[in-house]
Amino acid sequence: MARTAAGTAKTPQDQAREAVVEAALGVLGLEAKTRLLAGQDAWSLPALPEIGLRSLVMSDGPIGVRGALWTAEDPAVALPSPTALAAGWDPELARRAGALLAQEARRKGVHVLLAPTVNLHRSPLAGRHFEAYSEDPYLTGRIGTGYVRGVQSGGVGTTVKHFVANDAETDRFTVDNIVGERALRELYLAPFEAIVADARPWGVMTAYNRVNGTRMSEHGRLVNQVLRGEWGFDGVNVSDWTAARSTVAAVEGGLDIAMPGPVTVFGEALARAVREGEVEEATVDEAVRRVLRLAARVGVLEGAEPVVTEPPEQIDGEALSREIARRSFVLVRNENEVLPLPRTGTVALIGAAAREARALGGGSSTVYPARIVSPLDGLTAALPEGSLSYAVGADPDTELAVAERDFTLRAVCRDVAGKVIGTGAAPTGQIWWEDADLPEGVTRRGLHTVELTGTFTPRASGPHTFGVKGVGAFTLVVDGTTHYDGVHPSGAEDDPFEAIFAAPVPHTRAELTEGRTVEVSLTHVVARPEGAPARAVGFALAHREPQRDPEELIAEAVAAARDADTAVVVVATTERVESEGFDRKNLRLPGRQDDLVRAVAAANPRTVVVVNSGSPVELPWRDRVAAVLLSWFPGQEGGAALADVLTGAHEPGGRLPTTWGPLQDAPVTQVVPSGGELAYSEGVFIGYRAWEQAGRTPAYPFGHGLGYTDWAYESIEAEGTTVTVRVRNCGRRAGREVVQLYLAPAEADAGRPARWLAGFAGVEAAPGESVEAVVELAPRAFEIWDERAGAWTRVKGAYEVAAGRSLADRRLTTTLTV
Known part of the structure; x- marks a missing residue:
């Protein structure tokens, strides 16, 4: 039986697919081959009928499948954030999540999911922190492996991303991350290596950034030598969107697909480079072979x-x-067993986020679920009628948001003469149109303006703020009055997604009356290079309701808390704190939320705080409240899951996948480059490794x-490297424990962390029952990367193996020698 470079056996089915791939490749001419390596639009590759190849469609993930249309008209299941999935410490749960997403992808006609993100939590300030799993490479690799296995078990490809060291957002298109080889191997490459070995992903996505001077879309050493050569990866390498900048360097550096299309560094540019002798056609053939292999695997190659x-x-x-949400919730504090809530008693639910839940993070991972269950919805359904009260308390939104609630909008497209050439639905005030999204009859070249027009019915009287999100010329009209007619300049020339990620700009405050419907209109002049069609059309109408006095809102919340048996503050x-496109400036909660918690806690000793964030925030009041529950971005069913956990129908099952602490104490924080470079000077000491070292x-x-x-x-x-830990449930109810194993060299070594996660296992037991967790420690747990030898080296000697409930709560130890 044939084998890959990594030694994995090729099945007869693999060999049969390879034969079809080779036959198809032999039919194609140069132009067809190079066209296949360039997107035909934002999300798909061209069909080649001459070889029976249908168009291959990709879609963003990782918590849902957006599909080719980024709109609420095409809803998708929204799972909890990747940080939440990792908090479950359960690769099987991740596999089930992946299987559901494969089901969603097939429903939407998607063949390849652009996920999972397995970059590390190097700094808590990273804006896209919520989209990656953990600060630990081993945990990241285990969860990522489960996810990839699940997606591909449904016949849908994955692209493990972003290869590699895309660990922050500041200057992400240009930054050169300077990473030592040992840190690169032991930390940042490690999850990719584990997933390639254990899940055989069908794709990877290379990052925008450079690593040690070379752009990742051109990094032949890391792609051709390490990923493909050392690890035996046989899948495709797709660029991050717009990341490919050089035809010759990209194809010779191992890039297979340059996205999005139709204008990329491949296609005709690559054919010309071959004809002019700059690129060997055999190099192109290798890339085409990998793309055809992917097409064969997902079933679009005849x-x-x-x-x-x-x-x-089918999966529900x-x-x-x-289920994922409640198993991800991490209960970090529970004084006097204030949770679960008693069967009788009253609850004051407090916080704007309790009513308008934040289910997911911002950026390209955004999907539009058919419904979102807020904490208020969930607890209203779960608690006895009359036992729940609600108060806003404090609003975390200090900026405008995309117009959605209480707006009824549609999009009207016109040509340069002002003639209507098409109309489209606009379920929200956000427009982001790629080629496939344009309304019927509308072409890029013919489109001159897009008008978002419709009505707004206020829920409150007072000054309503309206604004604009995007780049270019805009005209804003509210209730018959033109409030803005001007141009938004670009703030980031290198960022093609500024229209999505930039902050909304307020332009007017209009006095409106509750219940009186008014007309609104936002017209955008579509800019495009002279003589060429526009690329994407992206902008948004933004809005904010009248703002009440913060002190008055907090006073109302305090009164509600004082009158209730338990106060639950969310x-x-x-989205302006945690999103793709920018990094965080601090770890503080926005608005007056910290003041709110302090005031409520002073009024009611039974105060429970639910933290709805995808990544760490500072909790300066944590010792003043009875309980703290971290809910991450809990997905569309988050409110229902929260009710399950608070009422005790289910226990919170999560464990922290990353360290939480104040920014001033965090050992590694730097995300801003200096002179275009960001030095990973901490080496192998990030996350808990760095906290312990410091x-x-x-x-x-x-x-x-x-x-x-x-x-x-x-x-x-x-026994050897097999560790068995016996634990007993000595409580009053059934539960699940995550037994964690940490490895430490018996003789301290300043060049190595004090200890590191080497294995874990989840066990369940009834009250009084004892169970065993059996964990096989991987050989890599005892190895380091020897930079002089350029190879992995097993460090022999004695090691302490500690079993416990966390890094800091180690209960039992034993010693093994390798």
């Missing part, structure tokens, strides 16, 4: 049997989203998380 011939059984998306970040104590350590029962660690044994 004559090739897809890897999955029958879709798996709402039920799985709810605090949150916003001798600092975080607010909550890596791996921490409480349930609703107690566990006793009874014994630990090591």
Whole structure:
């Protein structure tokens, strides 16, 4: 039986697909081959009927499948954030999430999911922190492996991203990340290597950034030598969108697909480079071979049997989203067992985020679910009638948001003469149109203006703020009055997605009356290079309701808390705090939310705080409240899952996948380049490794998380590298424990972390029952990258193996020698 470079056996089905791929490749001419390596539009590759190749469609993930249309008209299941999935510490749960997303992809005609993101939590300031799993490469690799296996079990390809060291957003298109080879191998490449070995992904996506001087879309050493050569990866390498900048350097550096199209560095530019002798046609053939292999695997190449011939059984998306959410919630504090809530008693629910839930992070991972269950919705359904009250307390949104609630809008497209050439739905005030999204009858070349027009019915009287998000010329009209007619300049020339990620700009405050419907209109002049059609059309109408006095709102919340048996305060970040496209400036909660929590806690000793953020925030009041529950971005069913956990129908199952602590104590924070470079000078010391090296104590350590029962660690044994830990549920209810194993060299070594996660296992037990967790420690746990030898080296000697509930709560130890 044939084998890949990594030693994985090729099945007869693999060999049959390869034969079809080779036959198809032999038919294609140069122009067809190079056209196949360039997107035909934003999300797909061209069909080649001469070889029976249908168009291959890609879509953003990782918490849902957006599809080719980025609109609320095409809803998608929205799962909890990747940080939440990692907090479950359960690769099988990740596999089930992936299987659901494959089901969603097939429903939407998508063949390849642009996920998962397996970059690391190097700095808590990284704006896209919520979209990656963990600060630990081993945990990241395990969760990512489960996710990829799940997606591909449904016959849908994955692209593990962003290869590599795309760990922050500042200057992401140009930054040169200077990373030592040892840190690169032991930390940043490690999750990719594990997933390639254990899940055989069908694709990777290379990042925007440079690594040690070379753009990742051109990085032949890391792509051709390491990814393909050392690891035996046989899938495709697709660029991040607009990341490919050089025809010759990209194809010779191992890039297979340059997205988006139709104008890219491949296509005709690549054919010309071959004809002029700058690129060998054999190099192009290798890239085409990999693309055809992907097409064969997903079933769009005639004559090739897809890897999955029958879709798996249907999965209930709402039920799985709810399960993942409650299993991801991390209870980091629970004084006097204030949770779960008593069966009787009253609850004051407080916080704007309790009513308008933030289910997911901002940026390209955004999807539009058919419904979102807020905490208010969930608790209203779960608690006895009359036992729940609600107060806003404080609003985390200090900026305008995309117009959505209480707006009825449509899009009207006109040519340069002002003639209507098409209309389209606008379920929200956000327009982002690629080629496939344009309304019927509208072409790029003919489009001159897009008008968002419709009505708005205020829910409150007072000054309503309206504004614009985007770049270019705009005219804003509210209730018959033109409030703005001008141009928004570009703030970031290198960022093609500025219209999505930039902050809305306020332009007027209009006095409106509750219930009186008014007409609104925002017209955008579509800019495009002279003589060429426009690329994407992106802009938004933004709005903010009248703002009440913050002190008055907090006073109302305090009164509600004082009158209730328990106060539940939901605090949150916003899209202007956590999103793709920019990094964070601090870890503080926005608005007056910290003041709100302090005031409520002073009024009611039974105050529970639910933290609705995708990544760490500072909790300066954490010792003043009875309980703190981290809910991440919990997906569309988050409110229902929260009710499950607060009422005790289910226990919170999560453990921290990253360390939480104040910014002033965090050992690694730098995300802003200097002179175009960002030095990873900390080497292998990030996350908990760095906290321990610096001798600092975080607010909550890596791996921490409480349930609703107690566990006793009874014994630990090591036979070779197999470790068995016996634990007993010594509480009053059934529960799940995550047994964590940390490895430490018996002799301290300044060049190595004090200890590192080497394995984990989840176990379940009834009250009084004891169970065993059996963990096989991977050989890599005992190895380091020897920079002089350019190879992995096994470090022999004695190691302490500690089993416990977190990095800081280690219960039992044993010693093994390698």
